[in-house]
Amino acid sequence: MKPLSKSDQQLLEQHFYNIAPDWKDTETQKHCMRVAVFSLHIGRAVGLAEEQVKSVGRAAFLHDIGKMATPEAILRKPSALNPEELAIMRKHPYDGYQLLKKTTPLLDDAAEIVYAHHENFDGTGYPRGLKGEEIPFGARIVAVANTWDSITSDLPYRKAKSLDAADEELQRCRGRQLDPTIVDTVLNMPEDFWVGIYQDIKAVYNNISILQITPVAIQ
Numbered sequence: 001m002k003p004l005s006k007s008d009q010q011l012l013e014q015h016f017y018n019i020a021p022d023w024k025d026t027e028t029q030k031h032c033m034r035v036a037v038f039s040l041h042i043g044r045a046v047g048l049a050e051e052q053v054k055s056v057g058r059a060a061f062l063h064d065i066g067k068m069a070t071p072e073a074i075l076r077k078p079s080a081l082n083p084e085e086l087a088i089m090r091k092h093p094y095d096g097y098q099l100l101k102k103t104t105p106l107l108d109d110a111a112e113i114v115y116a117h118h119e120n121f122d123g124t125g126y127p128r129g130l131k132g133e134e135i136p137f138g139a140r141i142v143a144v145a146n147t148w149d150s151i152t153s154d155l156p157y158r159k160a161k162s163l164d165a166a167d168e169e170l171q172r173c174r175g176r177q178l179d180p181t182i183v184d185t186v187l188n189m190p191e192d193f194w195v196g197i198y199q200d201i202k203a204v205y206n207n208i209s210i211l212q213i214t215p216v217a218i219q
């Protein structure tokens with residue numbers, strides 16, 4: 001993948017600017033920021049080239065953009081979703097994919113990752129039931145970051161758990177929901193890997209541009 005030209009960067013900046021303020025749920029936006037930070041760090045740790053890392057970071061940041069079409073009552077429900085609500089929630093990967101495909105070809109790679117971010121490594125995920133390497137590598141990175149974030153953050157129906165609990169969850173999901181090689185990379189990271197992530201998460205809440213996935217600063 002080639003670095004984006006200056007005019008492409010500017011176009012991408014405009015598209016981010018147009019999309020991001022439409023997020024009606026700020027918790028969703030913060031979750032996407034944290035998953036972007038974590039995905040960028042994982043992408044570098046597994047040895048991706050910097051342009052691919054940025055592409056995964058953009059996709060991670062936009063991964064739940066399809067939730068713009070999900071009713072707030074479902075997004076904020078303080079208890080488990082019933083089957084009908086779950087079916088509506090599970091539309092968000094495809095809704096996000098369609099939105100990005102309509103936005104610009106510059107986000108085509110991100111669209112594929114968004115579409116596949118709830119696929120499971122063992123083929124039991126949704127919406128297409130993709131398995132193993134059928135799932136774009138970037139989507140497998142975002143899935144690990146997403147799992148980690150959902151354990152270590154407060155959710156509408158339960159409080160955040162510890163980092164040790166997140167490690168246990170990654171271990172439990174290794175080879176089932178999650179790509180085992182990516183899980184192993186994360187679990188074997190030195191202490192400063194986590195320090196860097198937490199510093200970036202603190203900074204990104206004030207200014208998304210520190211991630212350098214696009215030059216725009218989203219207020």
Ligand SMILES: [Fe+2]
Nearest residue numbers: 063064092117
């Ligand atoms: Fe999602």
